[in-house]
Amino acid sequence: MVSSDSDDDAYDDLDFDGASEDNDNIDEDILDALEEDLAAAAAAEATDGEEDTDSTTSDGGSDDDDADEDRISPHKDLEQVLTQTLQEAAPPSKPASPIIESPVGVQAPQPPPQVRPPSPAQIRKTKLLSGVSWPRSFTVEAICAIPHPCATHALASSLCMSHLLTGSDDGYIRDYDVFAAVNGKVFLTAPQRQHCGVIEGIMKAGQIRCWWENAIPEVKTEGSAGEGPLYPVYSLAMQSDALWSLAGSNQGHVSLHTVRHAPGRLCHVMRGHRGPVSALSLQYDEKGFFSAGWDGEAIHWDLNTGSMVRKFTAHGAQLTAIAVRPLASNYIHNSWNTTQGRELAGPMRGPQQPTYGAQTQGQSLKQDDDARSDTSYDPLFDEPDAGADGDGNGAPASFAPSGNAGQSHMPPTGQHLGRGAIAPKGAPPILDPATYATFSPDLLMTAHVDGQVILWDRRVHTPGKGVGRMWMSEKTPPWCMSACWSADGNQIYVGRRNGSVEIYDVRQTGEAGMGTPRIMKTLRNPLSSGVVSCVVAFPDGRHLACASTDNIRLWNVAEAREPDHYGKVKSGVQFKIIPGHHGGYVSQMLVDPAARFLVSASSNRGWHGEHTKTVFVHEIKHLH
Template sequence: MSSDEEDLDLNDDSLPPLDNQSDDGEQDPDDMIDQPSAQPSPSPMQDLPHSRQVDLSIDQDCIDCSSYDIVPMAAAIHPNAIYTLAATRCFRWVFTGSDDGYLRKWDFFASMNGKTALTQAQRHSFADSLSQAGVIASWWENDEQPEPVVKDILNDIPDSPTSTVSTSLTNPPSAHFKETKLSPVFGLAVQSEALWGLQGLESGAVHLTTIRHEEGKCHHVFRKHTAPVSVLNIIPGEAGFLSGSWDRQLLEWDLQQGNVVRQYAGHITQISTTAFQPMFAEPGDKSTNLDDKATTDVDMEDADADTPLSTSADPPQEDRYSPHIFLSASVDGQCLIWDRRMEKEAAKLSVPDKTPPWCFSACWHADGSKIYVGRRNGTVEEWDAKQHQLLQTFRMPVNSGPVYNVCALPNGKHIVCASHDNIRLWNISVESSFTIKTDSPANQVVTPTEAIKVANTKSIIPFTIIPGHHGGMTSSILVDPTSRYMITTSGNRGWEGTSTNSCLFYDISPVLAST
């Protein structure tokens, strides 16, 4: 390039206009440039919004509906038990972690739109509506990252009497690494836009890996746990995360600093689940039924602490969960409510009498006012989150097996209960013979009117069977923020139990009451 060309200013108004005339004297329409107006139009980049707007609001029909129609549409085939499940906020990508030590990334919408069909042999064990196969995008190994082990300096000193400590200091001790191996994926959490993810390993380490760029590459290892990390939950705001392990520790980590900021002491067995409290009853309603101390909004001075760990210039969409209030449950049946601003647990939900001490899953009501706890004896307990009292118990049919997972739906009337035999959509607003009221003692005198009412409730079935899953332990249930889709996985998570090795994608449609 000549010096004259280097000094050429393309923004100089004195330069002659570009020649768009073709050889025949006519103006080329492909190269046509509008003449500048008196008021120059803004740059196209200035018209773009500051962030990508994704509508994740819940449709009003999903809140006002009398029930839901949940139908399985696709099956993501796995060769081994599926221990954990995670997805982006918009459900664009779904991630599963298996017993074989691999993480798999699935294209959810390509799977639901039928890009690939199940073979006849694969369809044999599923419901009739299941005809589509999950579309896998990629996968990577869950390798245990080697931890350097430095030999003791004194052990490296030769036996020769002429050797001195100074010579060994001159020649620094050698370092070797532990042998790497694949680890089952015991825990998994993914950033809302799939920029990075967290993986829990058998050794107790937690890997921070990139997903969108350099997929599966480990950039940092969080080391504190001494046993498999069974629970990973990103804190709203995405500046930290919770980790629960078989070593009975429940830790809070700072993603910016990479260290533990708090340990929640209280559980005496393996951590099985954690869940943050919903902050809304209806779209746009951020109210909750807990006390004022537990629901105070984040102060402005804490804004820096909630800055998400993200290289994207787009701010994350407003979270629908409290960044302070969460529950945790352990295998022994304990369920604790925590406020991150308090030193000790805010409340403890005791195990009722004649109830086996066992809990694999607990969840919040849609408005955060109640808590549902699944038990080993085939029951789901409903607790008042404010008064910490047991309200009622829903008893599954005989021989249904333990309740492995519970999940609440936004209309406030239905929960999804995953037992060993089937997954049920349970109407908690209906009284039936499957409902046990806490305030109804066994020796209570029943009037004739009440006796007729009790007799009528015996014929009421408060649940419907959700097709797709049958037999085996359900390791995860995930419903998207709009309550239009649901995903279930089967696996024993390293504990006792059988597995069907299935991951099913469901479509949820609201059923409106007839007028």
């Protein structure tokens, strides 16, 4: 017979195991029931043991297997009782989630990320530019004239050109309806024709929606707000859906006004410049903007808070233009790009391997650049210092060049373009291949009145890093009033005082110039045309409108060739005259994204020069 001590130990162990599994779910009643079951089982075992002893004595012993079965059977019965009791007392458990077996090294498929539906503004932009196919050439004609009482410094328009804003020297901002003007039957009167200088032909008049003052209310001593003085508008920018606009004044502040709803209501005033705000440029998402001023600083503003985010300060020269590099995803490819036009439609980044064939071609196109520039050389402004070397000297420690400073007077691409212009004091170094290779495509371009064009990497916030200026010949006059990006963001067009437009290739590819911005070509107007006061790129990536004192010219940049030693071009005249403007400086031009209208305004923008008092609206016809 099995001893009672061992049985008690076995029962205690089973009781402990059962309690440990789910002790919290078994109450006192269940424990009492278990004790009664244990006592009954022990009594039954004792009775069976005595019977087994008697039978063993009488039979002379029993088989070991029968004894083992007798010893184990009570345990099995007790285990069944405990298991059934625990199952009844335990709460129902959640069914186990099925385990998906996946092969080794292969992850289970993730659910697709949620995509935010496009906003109504994005839908309108998509429909506006859908189905646009660029022609081989354009014809531009003036169809509408808008007389103004004074010079017009700035222009801005909505994406669809339904709202056109003009900012004038009298301190008023005027909102015009372009479609009502070009589709209407209101023509210029005789006094208006005389005012606009339109003598021949029939031209339609502008249709104004509303106007408001560019003024800041003054707070009086008793706490009430009074009318403030009017500030001339030197720069404008508008939201794509014409919800609000920005106006930069001659006193250094930028005002935020509503346009479509409660037009002209002043929402906020941003102060940061110490002089006139010469240019404005919106971000891609239109949640911030950049402003350029005569104080030599460019400021990044946050429209959500109305506060200043960052300052871009170079060498203190007045800023004339500022622009964010266009997104390549917004560019509509032009099917008319030829072999020469491929230079304008290359990728943003490519292999950093030099292509010697492209370098040789560039050398042959540029080997006589200095000889042609002698005709525009002005000793009054262009005479270099006798004791100064070409480009690269005078940069402070914060703008220390990363390359060899002793050879910075030569073009970074190895082209024989002559000596570089003298580096202004405090200017950043010239971009070299090693430095420019680290730049991101998110670039900001600033143009200065002394002719310098500087690129900023917006993602770099370390002082002296992520900034560099474009190489400029010592024969280039130190004067620049306008610069802009091409539609695809691969080129920069810079208007010069000698009647030329320099085209910089800024692609980071080996074919374009071993990864460094270089002067790809130069467009030269006739010597009698005067200075280039404004340039604007067409959205097809091939054409450029260039405004001089006499006329506005339309250039096909992709097919333009440079003149030979005698100033002649084998392909003949490479530009078209855009009628309308004649005489005076053109302050700003703009072209809508679908290339339907071109608008031009005239003023000297605060500098010395003549101007007119007319804003012309031109119709752009596509020639397929």
